[in-house]
Amino acid sequence: MNSIHDMGGMQGLGELRYEENEPVFHEPWEGRVPAMMSALGLYGGFRVPIESIPAADYLRMSYYERWLVALTEQIIKYELATRTEIESDRPDPASVKATPSLMPAEAREILFRTFQSELEIEVTARFQVGGRVRGRNMHPTTHTRMPRYTRGKTGSVERDRGVFALPDNEVYNLDPRPQHVYLIRFTARELWGEEAPAQDSLYIDMWEDYLEPV
Amino acid sequence: MDKSDSGSLDRRGFIKGATAGALAASTTGTIQAQMQDHTDVPSDPALRVKALESLLVEKGLVDPAALDALVDIYENQVGPRNGAQVVARAWADLSYKQRLLEDGAAAIAELGYSGSQGEKLTVVENTPSVHNVIVCTLCSCYPWPLLGLPPTWYKSAAYRSRTIVDPRGVLRELGLELPDDIEVRVWDSNAASRYFVLPGRPAGTESMSENELAALVTRDAMIGVAGVASPSPGEGA
Numbered sequence: 001m002n003s004i005h006d007m008g009g010m011q012g013l014g015e016l017r018y019e020e021n022e023p024v025f026h027e028p029w030e031g032r033v034p035a036m037m038s039a040l041g042l043y044g045g046f047r048v049p050i051e052s053i054p055a056a057d058y059l060r061m062s063y064y065e066r067w068l069v070a071l072t073e074q075i076i077k078y079e080l081a082t083r084t085e086i087e088s089d090r091p092d093p094a095s096v097k098a099t100p101s102l103m104p105a106e107a108r109e110i111l112f113r114t115f116q117s118e119l120e121i122e123v124t125a126r127f128q129v130g131g132r133v134r135g136r137n138m139h140p141t142t143h144t145r146m147p148r149y150t151r152g153k154t155g156s157v158e159r160d161r162g163v164f165a166l167p168d169n170e171v172y173n174l175d176p177r178p179q180h181v182y183l184i185r186f187t188a189r190e191l192w193g194e195e196a197p198a199q200d201s202l203y204i205d206m207w208e209d210y211l212e213p214v
Numbered sequence: 215m216d217k218s219d220s221g222s223l224d225r226r227g228f229i230k231g232a233t234a235g236a237l238a239a240s241t242t243g244t245i246q247a248q249m250q251d252h253t254d255v256p257s258d259p260a261l262r263v264k265a266l267e268s269l270l271v272e273k274g275l276v277d278p279a280a281l282d283a284l285v286d287i288y289e290n291q292v293g294p295r296n297g298a299q300v301v302a303r304a305w306a307d308l309s310y311k312q313r314l315l316e317d318g319a320a321a322i323a324e325l326g327y328s329g330s331q332g333e334k335l336t337v338v339e340n341t342p343s344v345h346n347v348i349v350c351t352l353c354s355c356y357p358w359p360l361l362g363l364p365p366t367w368y369k370s371a372a373y374r375s376r377t378i379v380d381p382r383g384v385l386r387e388l389g390l391e392l393p394d395d396i397e398v399r400v401w402d403s404n405a406a407s408r409y410f411v412l413p414g415r416p417a418g419t420e421s422m423s424e425n426e427l428a429a430l431v432t433r434d435a436m437i438g439v440a441g442v443a444s445p446s447p448g449e450g451a
């Protein structure tokens with residue numbers, strides 16, 4: 001979706017502010033948010049709710065505030081708690097008490113688990129390394145990993161990454177459409193025009209559905 | 215899809231009813247850093263998170279000790295020192311460097327590193343003629359097992375938006391001036407692979423041990439927004 005999170009190439013989004021010796025978390029609550037997400041096994045699904053935050057709110061919120069939105073929405077979506085419970089800060093008296101799915105001793109294991117991995121499926125590759133491809137002109141109103149700056153731009157296939165589920169579908173539990181992902185190289189001039197340095201380039205992994213032959 | 219009504223998360227009633235003690239607890243620590251990078255009222259999310267955790271604990275869904283363990287891992291067990299060890303090994307052992315550039319995940323596993331967001335790892339090498347820099351324009355993809363959680367600037371709108379269109383300008387603002395004739399490669403990581411920069415080995419480090427080399431390597435050098443400085447006289451062997 002063409003929302004504010006797809007900000008590659010935009011200008012005017014403020015100064016770059018660098019903090020020396022930055023702590024991992026600035027406030028204790030920040031660490032609790034990804035920890036709750038991991039402990040509840042919700043870690044893979046945070047992009048859709050974050051990308052759905054209205055642009056003005058998105059820009060105003062800090063990173064972990066956006067994650068808090070995602071955590072809350074995921075908890076409701078997966079029926080771990082109701083919105084009423086969250087808004088009232090107390091469990092529904094009729095609800096049955098659960099058993100935590102993550103024990104302290106398992107924390108390390110869950111954190112180091114991979115969740116977006118290559119699929120062991122044979123799928124014919126539509127494009128070959130060394131070939132030329134163009135980013136399709138598509139504007140889905142739902143989740144995609146295709147940034148808008150690649151649309152209509154021509155690049156070269158540098159590597160075949162193997163077969164992966166299409167996140168555009170997978171995040172909604174639709175047909176995962178297993179397909180090849182390719183590392184694509186776009187020259188800076190193709191993306192940004194003749195004023196860009198001739199030798200500079202951008203590399204990005206793209207699913208086959210995002211590409212068309214040139 | 216449109217369940218992002220942040221207003222519904224606000225807990226004005228809770229805040230009004232919160233004791234001064236709860237507010238004080240949420241504003242201890244690095245409040246000045248918070249003020250610099252976070253424009254929202256800091257106590258609001260702190261209270262919401264506290265209430266949410268209490269609810270989840272009451273419902274038996276999370277064990278607070280497991281959350282403590284996870285936070286400890288984020289803060290103390292993953293971080294750029296892991297990546298620095300990988301860089302030092304690659305500098306010290308050319309065959310390791312070859313393996314690292316060919317299959318990053320397998321090579322870091324040799325040193326005991328693997329896992330979340332490191333599943334496919336592409337290591338890109340900075341040389342006198344090529345400079346690599348990593349960004350995630352859509353969110354915050356980052357090689358966790360080697361660098362830990364990303365710093366705030368990496369996740370900021372300014373870095374995410376501008377690095378792809380003006381990498382040289384962004385690097386200059388971060389203190390790295392690149393020669394005009396060097397080739398800049400920007401890696402937008404948001405899909406199947408995570409990226410990690412193998413910085414160039416500085417002069418004057420020929421006789422250093424791996425641990426001494428690792429001590430020179432910074433997080434920023436492994437993102438590609440800094441180089442690795444030569445050791446100052448007296449430092450190293």
